[in-house]
Structure formats: C-alpha cells, structure tokens
Amino acid sequence: MAWKNDGGSEATSQNPVAEPIQRSEPTSLLLRELVGHLRQHRTQLREDWVSRISEAQLLTAMTKEEIFAEATSVYDSYVEVLQTGTFEALQTYARNLSERIIPRGVETHEVVGIVLLLRDVLARSLFAKYQADFEKLNRILDAYEPAANRIANTVAVGFVQERERVIRQQQEAIRELSTPVLQVRERLLILPIIGVIDPQRARQLTEQLLRGIRTNRAKVVVIDITGVAAMDATVANHLVQTVEASRLLGASSIVTGLSPEIAQTLVNIGVDLGKMNTVGDLQGGIEQAERLLGYKVVQLAEPS
Amino acid sequence: MDQDIVGARQQGRALAVKLEFSPGESTLIATAISELARNIVSYARRGEIRIRPAQNGERPGIVIVAWDDGPGIQDIRQAMRDGFSTSGSLGLGLPGVRRLMDDFEIVSEQGKGTTVTVKKWKL
Amino acid sequence: MEVPILKQGSFLIATVQAALSDADLLQFRSALIQYVVRSRSQGVILDVTDLDVMDSFASRTIREIAQMIRLRGAETVIVGIQPEVAFAMVQLGLTMEGVATALDLDEGLEYLNQKGKSATSRESREPGRG
Numbered sequence: 026m027a028w029k030n031d032g033g034s035e036a037t038s039q040n041p042v043a044e045p046i047q048r049s050e051p052t053s054l055l056l057r058e059l060v061g062h063l064r065q066h067r068t069q070l071r072e073d074w075v076s077r078i079s080e081a082q083l084l085t086a087m088t089k090e091e092i093f094a095e096a097t098s099v100y101d102s103y104v105e106v107l108q109t110g111t112f113e114a115l116q117t118y119a120r121n122l123s124e125r126i127i128p129r130g131v132e133t134h135e136v137v138g139i140v141l142l143l144r145d146v147l148a149r150s151l152f153a154k155y156q157a158d159f160e161k162l163n164r165i166l167d168a169y170e171p172a173a174n175r176i177a178n179t180v181a182v183g184f185v186q187e188r189e190r191v192i193r194q195q196q197e198a199i200r201e202l203s204t205p206v207l208q209v210r211e212r213l214l215i216l217p218i219i220g221v222i223d224p225q226r227a228r229q230l231t232e233q234l235l236r237g238i239r240t241n242r243a244k245v246v247v248i249d250i251t252g253v254a255a256m257d258a259t260v261a262n263h264l265v266q267t268v269e270a271s272r273l274l275g276a277s278s279i280v281t282g283l284s285p286e287i288a289q290t291l292v293n294i295g296v297d298l299g300k301m302n303t304v305g306d307l308q309g310g311i312e313q314a315e316r317l318l319g320y321k322v323v324q325l326a327e328p329s
Numbered sequence: 330m331d332q333d334i335v336g337a338r339q340q341g342r343a344l345a346v347k348l349e350f351s352p353g354e355s356t357l358i359a360t361a362i363s364e365l366a367r368n369i370v371s372y373a374r375r376g377e378i379r380i381r382p383a384q385n386g387e388r389p390g391i392v393i394v395a396w397d398d399g400p401g402i403q404d405i406r407q408a409m410r411d412g413f414s415t416s417g418s419l420g421l422g423l424p425g426v427r428r429l430m431d432d433f434e435i436v437s438e439q440g441k442g443t444t445v446t447v448k449k450w451k452l
Numbered sequence: 453m454e455v456p457i458l459k460q461g462s463f464l465i466a467t468v469q470a471a472l473s474d475a476d477l478l479q480f481r482s483a484l485i486q487y488v489v490r491s492r493s494q495g496v497i498l499d500v501t502d503l504d505v506m507d508s509f510a511s512r513t514i515r516e517i518a519q520m521i522r523l524r525g526a527e528t529v530i531v532g533i534q535p536e537v538a539f540a541m542v543q544l545g546l547t548m549e550g551v552a553t554a555l556d557l558d559e560g561l562e563y564l565n566q567k568g569k570s571a572t573s574r575e576s577r578e579p580g581r582g
Binding site for chain 2: 182185186189190193197232
Binding site for chain 3: 332334335338339342352353355356357359360363364367422424425426428429
C-alpha cells in the first residue's frame with residue numbers, strides 16, 4: 026500500500042538540457058569544420074549579428090558597447106558548445122548574463138530573439154559557404170541544427186528560470202515587509218494579523234515572531250487576529266504552533282480578536298481553548314500582557 | 330547505530346546549506362532526517378538514508394529516501410493520522426515529518442519493509 | 453563523560469552540547485542527576501543553545517531529565533532553544549509540555565529565583581519568621 030502527498034511534479038534529477046550531445050564520428054568531423062569556419066569569420070559574423078539585433082530593435086535597454094561585449098561572449102560560448110558538446114559553461118554563462126540584464130529590464134522575447142538571430146546569421150553563412158555542395162550543406166546542417174536549437178533552448182530556459190527566481194525573491198521580500206512584529210513596551214510584542222493568510226505567509230509570520238522574541242527578549246506576545254475573517258484548519262494549526270513555539274522561547278501568548286467562527290475552527294481541530302490565553306480585543310490583550318509583565322497601572326486621584 | 334542518526338542529519342544539513350536553503354529550512358530538513366533515521370534504528374535491522382539534490386522544473390530542492398527492512402506498517406492511514414496534539418514521542422512521528430517537508434510519499438508492506446521519500450524545495 | 457556543569461549560587465547550569473548521540477545524551481542525563489543529588493541543588497538550568505536539532509528522542513530525554521530532577525526536589529528550566537529549532541519542534545508536535553522554558557541564561561535564572569521566592573514565601577507564613 027502506498028501513500029503519496031506530492032506538492033509538485035518532479036523532473037528527473039538530471040536536467041535534460043544539461044546532458045552533453047551524443048555525436049557520431051562523421052558528425053564530429055563536420056562540427057569541427059563548422060567550428061573552424063565560425064572562428065575564422067568571427068569578426069564578420071558577430072558584426073552581422075549585432076546589426077541584425079539593432080534592426081530588430083532588441084536590447085534597447087543596453088548601450089552599443091554593452092551589446093557588443095555581451096554579443097562577443099555569447100558568440101564565443103556558442104562556438105564553444107559546438108566544439109565541446111557540453112552545456113555546463115553555457116548554462117553558467119546564461120545564468121550570469123540573466124543576472125546582469127534582468128535588472129536592466131531586458132525581457133524574455135529579447136533574449137530568445139537575439140539567440141535565434143545568431144542561429145540565423147550562422148546558418149546563412151553556412152548556406153553561403155557550402156552553396157556549391159548541396160549534399161555537404163545538408164550534412165553540415167544536420168550536425169548544426171540540433172546543437173543550435175539546444176543552445177537557444179538553454180539560454181532561453183536559463184533566462185526564464187532566473188527571472189522566476191527574482192520574482193519569488195521579490196514576493197518573499199514583500200511578504201516580509203507586510204507582516205510587522207511590533208514592540209510596544211519592554212518585553213512585549215504585538216503581532217497584528219490582517220487579511221487572508223495562506224500557509225506560506227503563516228509560516229513566515231511564525232518565523233518573524235520567533236526571531237522578534239529573541240531579538241526583543243519578549244516575555245509576552247499578543248497575537249491579534251481581529252482582522253482575520255476566516256481561518257481554515259491548516260492556518261489554525263499554524264496559530265497554535267506559533268503559540269507553542271513562542272513558549273519554547275520563554276514567551277507566553279495572548280490571542281485577541283477571536284471571532285466565534287475562528288473559535289469554532291480551533292475547537293474542531295482539537296484545541297483546548299481553555300488552555301489558550303484569549304482576550305476579546307487588542308486593548309484588553311495589551312492590558313493583560315502588562316499585568317503579566319508586572320506593570321502597575323496607577324490611577325491618579327481626581328483633583329478635589 | 331544511533332551514531333548514524335547524528336551523522337545522517339549532519340550530512341543532510343550540510344547538503345541543505347550547500348544548496349542554499351535558509352537556516353530555518355536546513356533545520357527542518359535535518360530534523361526530518363533525524364526522525365526518519367530514528368525510525369529505521371528503532372524498528373529495523375537494516376536501513377539506508379539517501380540524501381541528494383533534485384530539480385522540480387526550475388526549482389532546486391533536496392530529496393531524502395529512507396529505506397528499511399523492518400516489519401512494515403500495517404495501517405498506513407492510521408500511522409499518518411494527523412491529530413492536532415500529536416505527542417511526537419510515540420509512534421513513528423510520520424505526520425510530523427510530513428509537516429516538516431514539502432512532499433511526502435510512503436510505501437510500506439507488512440513483512441517487507443518501508444520506504445519513505447520526502448522532498449523540500451527552495452523558495 | 454564530561455558534563456559541562458557550572459554552579460551558580462544554589463543552582464546548576466548544565467550545557468547540552470551539539471551532535472550528541474543517543475547514548476551520549478543518556479549518559480549526560482545520568483551524570484546530571486547524580487550531580488543534582490550530590491550538590492543538593494535547588495534548580496537546574498538546562499542550556500540547549502548548541503543543539504541545532506531537537507528530535508523526538510532529545511525532547512523526550514530532556515523531559516525525563518526535568519521529571520527526574522523534580523523528584524529530587526529541584527526545578528528545571530530549559531533555555532536557549534533556537535527559533536528555527538522551536539519551529540521544527542512544534543511541526544513535529546514536540547511541545548515540551550510540563551517543562552518550564554525561558555529565553556536564555558538570564559531569563560532562566562530569573563525564573564528559578566522567582567520559583568524559589570514563591571516557594572519560600574509559602575513555607576514561611578508564621579509571623580516572626582524571616
């Protein structure tokens with residue numbers, strides 16, 4: 026009997042794009058000839074490519090010098106892949122390139138565009154060179170095309186992955202900013218939770234709170250959920266775990282703003298509300314926290 | 330044999346750190362490995378824990394496969410029942426391990442051993 | 453085995469080191485209990501700052517240490533649980549219920565002092581006693 030809880034589909038542990046090209050003997054010879062040709066005409070072909078790039082109005086975010094510099098690197102990486110048949114260097118380069126140009130606002134279609142233009146420029150030069158020998162041209166293209174396509178694929182995929190990584194990082198940063206842990210008194214922290222909480226945000230809240238407890242040496246934490254409309258069992262569990270984890274760091278928790286619905290959810294998942302310290306509203310919670318901390322609230326006598 | 334538990338989780342943490350998981354995530358991973366290793370040591374004669382990097386599309390992650398030749402689990406659903414107040418010190422702690430990681434898969438047959446596969450993906 | 457234990461007034465501070473095997477931890481437990489008995493200590497601070505992982509065995513053993521120390525008439529407080537470790541613990545359902553916890557050594561000492569005060573104030577109810 027098996028039991029599975031899979032959050033994502035898994036590719037094989039080897040990235041298929043990264044595997045080296047299998048090549049036969051004659052293919053190797055052809056590719057060597059090809060590489061020789063590309064090296065020989067490097068300057069010319071690179072220039073053709075760069076002018077095609079500006080014709081197509083790609084990489085407008087970059088200066089002429091920058092485009093030239095990157096074009097040189099891409100060209101050389103391209104030729105190196107054709108020569109060695111391995112893609113690691115290209116993958117690394119694609120990642121580095123993406124890291125550089127993404128902040129400049131370069132978009133996916135531009136990156137895909139320029140790599141395809143290079144493929145075209147090189148193909149054209151092959152047509153020109155071997156136009157007299159149609160049969161040889163075909164064999165050269167047979168060797169060239171699969172490699173050229175995988176190169177385009179590698180660069181594009183590398184770029185897209187990097188973009189997605191950047192976006193995830195930004196989302197994480199935004200979430201961090203929008204979940205404040207407030208210190209309002211000595212040793213007292215307030216964590217106001219507002220809106221819809223998904224499990225990921227709930228986890229982040231807990232981590233921030235725990236770090237806050239340690240940094241501020243808090244002894245009491247008021248977790249205010251007045252602003253939370255509804256809570257499913259998963260998030261309710263998170264709330265309970267937050268209370269428990271806070272205790273492990275020596276802080277006691279007061280939960281305020283518990284609606285009847287959320288109270289019911291907690292009971293449903295097995296929480297003993299009698300054991301959880303709850304107070305109706307935030308103000309009441311803070312007052313109780315102060316009492317726990319030993320603050321005395323002194324009433325000043327009315328002037329007679 | 331209990332020395333192996335420490336070794337396994339240290340290796341797990343080392344790989345997690347190398348894969349650039351956060352300290353919090355590395356701790357979750359190391360703790361999961363510790364519990365899985367503990368089950369093997371407690372219930373089986375032989376077992377193995379394999380820890381390796383993995384890819385989920387574009388997200389890198391870590392995969393842990395814990396295999397043992399123990400008696401197997403009779404009722405997996407019972408073992409995976411996730412009550413709110415799991416004591417954690419009884420039974421196999423599998424619901425806890427599932428909460429620590431992102432993906433969880435278990436194959437077990439009475440008399441034939443158990444294999445637990447867990448994965449965590451980088452954010 | 454060498455158990456790092458310091459005396460602080462009538463309290464003991466015992467430090468649990470990282471990467472202890474199960475056997476080591478059990479030895480630590482015996483050594484600590486013996487120390488408590490010999491020194492007739494009133495309280496023990498168990499410092500787990502170095503523990504980078506607290507699994508079900510460690511958690512259970514530490515709870516047992518606290519129970520055994522209580523049987524000898526002393527209080528225990530656990531200090532130094534790291535935020536990440538606390539998080540992992542509650543995911544596993546290890547809440548250390550019934551065992552006192554505090555943030556660090558200072559907090560732990562304060563806790564033991566408080567406990568001691570309330571204990572003595574309960575004992576000395578008769579007027580004239582100081």
